[in-house]
Amino acid sequence: MGNTKQNRRAATSHDLIDGTVGDAGFGGENYYKLLFENNPLPMWVFDTDSLRFLMVNNSAVSLYGYSKEEFLKMTIKDIRPQEQLTALIKEVSSQRNDLNHAGEWVHLKRDGSLLFVEVCSHVLPPDKGIARRLVVANDITARKQAELQLRESETKAQTILNNIVEIVFSFNGNMEMIYVSPQCNSILGYSPEDFYQDKYLWFNLVHPADRHLFEAALPNIKKSSEQFQLEYRIRTINGEEKWAITHCSAILDEKGVMVRLNGSLSDITARKKAEEGLKFSDFSIERASEAFIWVKPDSGILRVNRACCKLLGYAAEELEQLTMFDIAPMFEANEWQGHWQLLENQKSLTLETFLISSNGELHPVEMHWNHFVYNRQSYSFTSIREIGERKKAEQEKATLTEETARQNKHLQQFAYIVSHNLRAPVANIVGLTSLYNRVNPLDPINSVLISKLEKTSLRLDATIKDLNEILTIRSQADQKMEVVDLKESLKDVLESLALQISGCNALVTSDFYEGREVLGVKGYVNSIFLNLISNAIKYRDPNRRLEIHIKTVFSDSYLCLLLKDNGLGIDLTKQRHKVFGLYRRFHPYIEGKGLGLHMVKTQVETLGGWVDLDSAVGEGSTFKIFLQAPPKDE
Amino acid sequence: MSNYQKVFLIDDDEIHNFLCESVIKNQQFAESVSSFLWAEEALDTLSKIVAENPEDFPEIIFLDINMPGMDGWEFIEEYRKLPEHLTQDCLLFVLSSAVDKNDITHAKNLLEVRDFFSKPLTSDILNIITEQHSVQ
Secondary structure, three states, X not given: OOOOHHHHHHHHXXXXXXXOOOOOOOOHHHHHHHHHHOOOOOEEEEEOOOOEEEEEOHHHXXXXXXXXXXXXXXXXXXXXXXXXXXXXXXXXXXXXXXXXXXXXEEEEOOOOOEEEEEEEEEEEEEEOXXXXXXXXXXXXXXXXXXXXXXXXXXXXXHHHHHHOOOEEEEEEOOOOEEEEOOHHHHHHOOOHHHHHHOOOHHHHOEOHHHHHHHHHHHHHHHHOOOEEEEEEEEEOOOOOEEEEEEEEXXXXXXXXXXXXXXXXXXXXXXXXXXXXXXXXXXXXXXXOOOEEEEEOOOOEEEEEOHHHHHHHOOOHHHHOOOEHHHHOOOOOHHHHHHHHHHHHHHXXXXXXXXXXXXXXXXXXXXXXXXXXXXXXXXXXXEEEEEOHHHHHHHHHHHHHHHHHHHHHHHHHXXXXXXXXXXXXXXHHHHHHHHHOOOOOOOOXXXXXXXXXXXXXXXXXXXXXXXXXXXXXXXXXXOOOOEEEEXXXXXXXXXXXXXXXXXXXXXXXXEEOOOOOEEEEOHHHXXXXXXXXXXXXXXXXXXXXOOEEEEEEEEEOOEEEEEEEEOOOOOOHHHHHHHOOOOOOOOOOOOOOXXXXXXXXXXXXXXXXXXXXXXXXXXXXXXXXXXXXXXXXXX | OOOEEEEEEEOOOHHHHHHHHHHHHHHOOEEXXXXXXXXXXXXXXXXXXXXXXXXXXXXXXXXXXXXXXXXXHHHHHHHOOOOHHHHOOOEEEEEEOOOOHHHHHHHHHOOOEEEEEEOOOOHHHHHHHHHHHOOO
């Protein structure tokens, strides 16, 4: 049978009270009394009808704070708080076993404080018709309070666990999950049970590309109690990829073996995405080939990208110390306000300007200003595009257009001259032929007409040859330039003109002290000398001896050939624009085709030089031929 | 009887001058023809006539445009300065080998120029002059 210790002890008190147990071996009734009185457990006997205390022991006196006399005047209701009385009445009026484990009750001490007790009672035989029960109260206040505290802190911990956003987890020494907080549901889509059942689930959720992080860190985590931090990607139950950060630290036993691994996991996807987005745009901007600059309303430079640094030749740190005034000379301090105001109103502006780089170079640029407000601060995000190339292309186009226009003008002039000079002899041929006397071939006029026709035909032929020569020079503009010795060239020309020179007893002097070499084409240089000297002879003043003085003078990278004569001279006030024109002659009575000076001009220009003329009627002319000097000593 | 007394030819082209003289003579267009290879020379002669025998002022002048030295345009500038009572009775024709439209338009727009003719001078041209311009 269930003969428990409790039973035996209760039986003992039963014997004590009704005295049925003999005193053999126990020292009689006094002994049991002693046992009752000095029992360390608080005990009492009460009248089950009146509920009055009949006996109390010392322990009860000291626990409850009432004296024995006080107890004996009280009922068991007096040691209960008001709210327990209903339960007590119910208990005592119920049909109870002889031995009744009444369980845990709350009692009231004399000083009003509460007492947690575990109560056990046993029926005693009635004494003088009074039904009695012996009660043993075990003080469990301390245990109760501890339990309460535990429960409170558990509740507190649970509340915390339920309210944090992180998953809290704990592994044992075998890396089996022994706890995971319910947030695993919301973050990972798995319940804690899923993790308790599948030991590897937790690690299998880690993105394959990031598992190496764990493989590398785990051995270290297991050996140390330090906290570790890992950022990695995970896959949720529906395959969604999330960024997670885990903080964990191991608990080691005295041998240094891990017995626990506690940690937390937070979802940092949003942060990571924002970070990645930011990094991505930062990266793009930094590496863009276009220069970007962030400007503040006070014209201060907030930030620049690499291309901007490269363009302006500054380090980013240097630029960020500067203002727009330092790099954009177009901005005047008093105009900046206006510029910013306009930008704020229009939100974006485009303007062409120059930026000055660290070495003082000016860069033509197009700037796009974009106004924006961030954290209630006004900024401009400004892109800078170099338009030097475009400007250069525009310049080149303009030069080309100019050149084309010039060529066109040449062509027009040429067409005009050609039409006139070719048509004139043709008109003569037509006219002369119409005068021919066909009726009477012996008419003396006919032979005259034939000789005139011949002269005209020869002139036409000569004109065509001249035009061809000019066209040839023009079309050979890209002829290879060589170093031509002016002195040698002059010598050749003087030899070929020796007859004419001696014929008019001309004096020719030359001085090549300042330079005798030019870049050119020997044939052209010879032709230039030939034309100028034969012109000088042709248009000499018959009243004085012809003198031709030739010398050279340096003028920057050009050598200027001066050819001065004391001939008739040309009235430049009237003729300057016509001097070098095709088929221009200036001197009546003197035979000339008007081709020489035009040839000189054409040849000099083909060689990259130019011609100038000083002249006065009756004094003579000085031709200045500027030709490129060869590069010095290379 | 010739239509006109005195014609001046101003052209640096000797052969054309010969041609003109021959045509004028054949047509009995004028009593006398004076040819000038240089406009300067013609101007000098005209100035001298103005000063000495104004009655010798030519009735007709054929003027070339493209000439060395003073060209046809420059000659007209100077011609304009001569006494108006003499020039207004003189018919000035531009006779040029040019086929340039601008030249033709420019010549026809000048008050002093009666007409523009393209070389060579032919009997047809002389007939036009006789019919259209001598009426006045």
